[in-house]
Amino acid sequence: xxxxxxxxxxxxxxxxxxxxxxxxxxxxxxxxxxxxxxxxxxxxxxxxxxxxxxxxxxxxxxxxxxxxxxxxxxxxxxxxxxxxxxxxxxxxxxxxxxxxxxxxxxxxxxxxxxxxxxxxxxxxxxxxxxxxxxxxxxxxxxxxxxxx
Amino acid sequence: xxxxxxxxxxxxxxxxxxxxxxxxxxxxxxxxxxxxxxxxxxxxxxxxxxxxxxxxxxxxxxxxxxxxxxxxxxx
Numbered sequence: 637x638x639x640x641x642x643x644x645x646x647x648x649x650x651x652x653x654x655x656x657x658x659x660x661x662x663x664x665x666x667x668x669x670x671x672x673x674x675x676x677x678x679x680x681x682x683x684x685x686x687x688x689x690x691x692x693x694x695x696x697x698x699x700x701x702x703x704x705x706x707x708x709x710x711x712x713x714x715x716x717x718x719x720x721x722x723x724x725x726x727x728x729x730x731x732x733x734x735x736x737x738x739x740x741x742x743x744x745x746x747x748x749x750x751x752x753x754x755x756x757x758x759x760x761x762x763x764x765x766x767x768x769x770x771x772x773x774x775x776x777x778x779x780x781x782x783x784x
Numbered sequence: 785x786x787x788x789x790x791x792x793x794x795x796x797x798x799x800x801x802x803x804x805x806x807x808x809x810x811x812x813x814x815x816x817x818x819x820x821x822x823x824x825x826x827x828x829x830x831x832x833x834x835x836x837x838x839x840x841x842x843x844x845x846x847x848x849x850x851x852x853x854x855x856x857x858x859x
Binding site for chain 2: 762
Protein backbone atom coordinates (compact mmCIF):
# COMPACT_ATOMS: atom_id res chain seq x y z
CA UNK A 637 0.00 0.00 0.00
CA UNK A 638 2.63 2.44 1.10
CA UNK A 639 4.85 1.29 -1.74
CA UNK A 640 2.34 2.07 -4.43
CA UNK A 641 1.62 5.50 -3.00
CA UNK A 642 5.31 6.24 -2.71
CA UNK A 643 5.90 5.10 -6.27
CA UNK A 644 3.19 7.29 -7.70
CA UNK A 645 4.98 10.25 -6.10
CA UNK A 646 8.19 9.41 -7.97
CA UNK A 647 6.69 9.87 -11.36
CA UNK A 648 6.74 7.77 -14.46
CA UNK A 649 10.33 8.60 -15.59
CA UNK A 650 11.94 6.87 -12.64
CA UNK A 651 10.03 3.65 -12.99
CA UNK A 652 11.49 0.66 -14.83
CA UNK A 653 9.62 -1.49 -17.26
CA UNK A 654 8.45 -4.07 -14.79
CA UNK A 655 7.18 -1.46 -12.42
CA UNK A 656 5.01 -0.02 -15.15
CA UNK A 657 2.75 -2.60 -13.61
CA UNK A 658 1.99 -0.27 -10.78
CA UNK A 659 1.76 3.00 -12.64
CA UNK A 660 -0.07 1.75 -15.67
CA UNK A 661 -2.03 -1.16 -14.28
CA UNK A 662 -3.18 -1.94 -17.79
CA UNK A 663 -0.11 -4.00 -18.60
CA UNK A 664 -0.42 -6.61 -15.86
CA UNK A 665 -3.36 -6.90 -13.58
CA UNK A 666 -1.92 -8.44 -10.42
CA UNK A 667 1.05 -6.97 -8.55
CA UNK A 668 3.38 -9.71 -7.50
CA UNK A 669 4.38 -8.74 -3.99
CA UNK A 670 6.47 -11.89 -3.73
CA UNK A 671 8.99 -10.37 -6.15
CA UNK A 672 11.52 -7.66 -5.14
CA UNK A 673 10.10 -4.16 -5.25
CA UNK A 674 11.50 -1.15 -7.05
CA UNK A 675 12.98 1.55 -4.84
CA UNK A 676 14.13 4.94 -6.04
CA UNK A 677 16.88 5.75 -3.55
CA UNK A 678 20.38 7.12 -4.00
CA UNK A 679 21.78 4.68 -1.46
CA UNK A 680 20.19 1.72 -3.25
CA UNK A 681 21.11 2.33 -6.84
CA UNK A 682 20.40 -1.05 -8.37
CA UNK A 683 17.11 -2.46 -7.10
CA UNK A 684 16.58 -6.20 -7.39
CA UNK A 685 13.80 -5.87 -9.94
CA UNK A 686 14.04 -8.11 -12.95
CA UNK A 687 15.09 -5.84 -15.77
CA UNK A 688 12.50 -6.90 -18.29
CA UNK A 689 9.27 -8.47 -17.16
CA UNK A 690 7.87 -9.62 -20.46
CA UNK A 691 10.53 -11.70 -22.11
CA UNK A 692 10.67 -12.00 -25.84
CA UNK A 693 10.63 -15.45 -27.42
CA UNK A 694 14.42 -15.69 -27.76
CA UNK A 695 14.90 -14.49 -24.21
CA UNK A 696 12.45 -17.07 -22.91
CA UNK A 697 14.32 -19.74 -24.80
CA UNK A 698 17.56 -18.52 -23.21
CA UNK A 699 16.03 -18.70 -19.75
CA UNK A 700 15.03 -22.29 -20.43
CA UNK A 701 18.57 -23.08 -21.52
CA UNK A 702 19.91 -21.47 -18.35
CA UNK A 703 18.01 -23.99 -16.27
CA UNK A 704 19.99 -26.82 -17.83
CA UNK A 705 23.71 -27.41 -17.31
CA UNK A 706 25.53 -24.16 -18.04
CA UNK A 707 28.39 -26.03 -19.68
CA UNK A 708 26.06 -26.66 -22.55
CA UNK A 709 25.61 -22.95 -23.28
CA UNK A 710 27.53 -21.62 -26.22
CA UNK A 711 30.57 -19.35 -25.79
CA UNK A 712 28.65 -16.21 -26.58
CA UNK A 713 26.28 -16.80 -23.72
CA UNK A 714 29.14 -17.05 -21.23
CA UNK A 715 30.88 -14.19 -19.51
CA UNK A 716 34.31 -14.63 -21.00
CA UNK A 717 33.92 -11.59 -23.23
CA UNK A 718 33.35 -9.50 -20.12
CA UNK A 719 36.63 -10.70 -18.62
CA UNK A 720 38.36 -10.12 -21.95
CA UNK A 721 37.13 -6.57 -22.23
CA UNK A 722 38.07 -5.88 -18.61
CA UNK A 723 41.62 -7.11 -19.20
CA UNK A 724 41.83 -5.02 -22.37
CA UNK A 725 41.00 -1.90 -20.42
CA UNK A 726 43.45 -2.82 -17.68
CA UNK A 727 46.13 -3.13 -20.35
CA UNK A 728 45.13 0.22 -21.74
CA UNK A 729 45.46 1.70 -18.25
CA UNK A 730 48.97 0.27 -18.17
CA UNK A 731 49.80 2.26 -21.29
CA UNK A 732 48.41 5.40 -19.70
CA UNK A 733 50.62 4.82 -16.65
CA UNK A 734 53.71 4.43 -18.83
CA UNK A 735 52.93 7.69 -20.60
CA UNK A 736 52.41 9.33 -17.21
CA UNK A 737 55.84 8.22 -15.96
CA UNK A 738 57.51 9.56 -19.09
CA UNK A 739 55.72 12.87 -19.54
CA UNK A 740 54.07 13.92 -16.31
CA UNK A 741 56.26 12.96 -13.35
CA UNK A 742 59.44 14.85 -12.55
CA UNK A 743 62.75 13.16 -11.74
CA UNK A 744 63.07 11.02 -8.60
CA UNK A 745 65.26 12.29 -5.73
CA UNK A 746 69.05 11.85 -5.98
CA UNK A 747 68.98 9.62 -2.91
CA UNK A 748 67.80 6.79 -5.17
CA UNK A 749 71.02 6.73 -7.22
CA UNK A 750 72.90 3.47 -6.98
CA UNK A 751 75.98 5.18 -5.53
CA UNK A 752 73.99 6.91 -2.87
CA UNK A 753 72.12 3.72 -1.93
CA UNK A 754 75.46 1.89 -1.65
CA UNK A 755 76.83 4.59 0.67
CA UNK A 756 73.59 4.49 2.63
CA UNK A 757 73.74 0.69 3.02
CA UNK A 758 77.36 0.86 4.18
CA UNK A 759 76.45 3.45 6.79
CA UNK A 760 73.54 1.34 8.02
CA UNK A 761 75.85 -1.65 8.43
CA UNK A 762 78.47 0.48 10.20
CA UNK A 763 75.81 1.63 12.62
CA UNK A 764 74.77 -2.01 13.09
CA UNK A 765 71.10 -1.21 12.62
CA UNK A 766 68.90 -4.14 13.70
CA UNK A 767 71.77 -6.51 14.43
CA UNK A 768 69.72 -9.29 15.99
CA UNK A 769 66.99 -10.24 13.54
CA UNK A 770 66.92 -7.41 11.00
CA UNK A 771 69.16 -5.64 8.54
CA UNK A 772 72.64 -6.04 10.03
CA UNK A 773 71.86 -9.56 11.20
CA UNK A 774 72.08 -10.61 7.54
CA UNK A 775 75.58 -9.21 7.07
CA UNK A 776 78.67 -11.26 7.84
CA UNK A 777 81.05 -8.81 9.52
CA UNK A 778 84.00 -11.19 9.45
CA UNK A 779 83.90 -11.95 5.77
CA UNK A 780 82.55 -8.55 4.78
CA UNK A 781 79.72 -9.89 2.68
CA UNK A 782 76.05 -10.78 2.96
CA UNK A 783 75.36 -14.01 4.79
CA UNK A 784 74.41 -16.90 2.56
CA UNK B 785 7.37 -43.97 -4.54
CA UNK B 786 10.73 -45.60 -4.94
CA UNK B 787 11.04 -49.31 -4.28
CA UNK B 788 14.12 -48.93 -2.06
CA UNK B 789 13.27 -46.69 0.90
CA UNK B 790 15.66 -43.84 1.63
CA UNK B 791 17.06 -43.44 5.13
CA UNK B 792 15.16 -40.92 7.23
CA UNK B 793 17.11 -37.68 7.17
CA UNK B 794 18.25 -35.89 10.30
CA UNK B 795 15.26 -33.94 11.50
CA UNK B 796 16.37 -32.44 14.77
CA UNK B 797 19.37 -30.96 16.43
CA UNK B 798 20.76 -29.53 13.19
CA UNK B 799 21.86 -26.26 14.72
CA UNK B 800 23.35 -28.02 17.73
CA UNK B 801 25.32 -30.32 15.47
CA UNK B 802 26.61 -27.41 13.39
CA UNK B 803 27.51 -25.41 16.45
CA UNK B 804 29.40 -28.30 18.02
CA UNK B 805 31.34 -28.86 14.83
CA UNK B 806 32.27 -25.24 14.44
CA UNK B 807 33.01 -24.56 18.08
CA UNK B 808 35.36 -27.52 18.28
CA UNK B 809 36.96 -26.52 15.01
CA UNK B 810 37.36 -22.90 16.00
CA UNK B 811 38.91 -23.92 19.29
CA UNK B 812 41.40 -26.19 17.58
CA UNK B 813 42.30 -23.55 15.00
CA UNK B 814 42.73 -20.87 17.64
CA UNK B 815 44.91 -23.04 19.85
CA UNK B 816 46.86 -24.19 16.83
CA UNK B 817 47.55 -20.65 15.67
CA UNK B 818 48.57 -19.63 19.18
CA UNK B 819 50.99 -22.55 19.46
CA UNK B 820 52.42 -21.88 16.01
CA UNK B 821 53.00 -18.24 16.91
CA UNK B 822 54.56 -19.08 20.27
CA UNK B 823 56.91 -21.58 18.76
CA UNK B 824 57.63 -19.98 15.43
CA UNK B 825 57.82 -16.33 16.39
CA UNK B 826 58.07 -15.73 20.13
CA UNK B 827 60.51 -18.47 21.08
CA UNK B 828 62.61 -17.86 17.97
CA UNK B 829 62.93 -14.22 18.84
CA UNK B 830 63.85 -14.94 22.45
CA UNK B 831 66.50 -17.38 21.30
CA UNK B 832 67.90 -14.90 18.79
CA UNK B 833 68.22 -12.22 21.44
CA UNK B 834 69.75 -14.62 23.97
CA UNK B 835 72.30 -15.80 21.42
CA UNK B 836 73.18 -12.27 20.46
CA UNK B 837 73.72 -11.01 23.95
CA UNK B 838 75.44 -14.12 25.36
CA UNK B 839 78.91 -13.06 24.27
CA UNK B 840 78.20 -9.44 23.49
CA UNK B 841 80.91 -6.93 24.22
CA UNK B 842 79.39 -3.48 24.05
CA UNK B 843 82.73 -1.65 24.21
CA UNK B 844 84.11 -3.65 21.32
CA UNK B 845 80.93 -2.91 19.38
CA UNK B 846 81.28 0.77 20.15
CA UNK B 847 84.94 0.83 19.04
CA UNK B 848 84.01 -0.77 15.73
CA UNK B 849 81.35 1.83 15.13
CA UNK B 850 83.69 4.64 16.13
CA UNK B 851 86.36 3.44 13.75
CA UNK B 852 83.80 3.26 10.96
CA UNK B 853 83.30 6.98 11.48
CA UNK B 854 79.57 7.20 12.01
CA UNK B 855 79.60 9.28 15.19
CA UNK B 856 79.39 13.04 15.26
CA UNK B 857 80.48 13.39 18.89
CA UNK B 858 83.77 11.53 18.57
CA UNK B 859 86.26 10.36 16.02
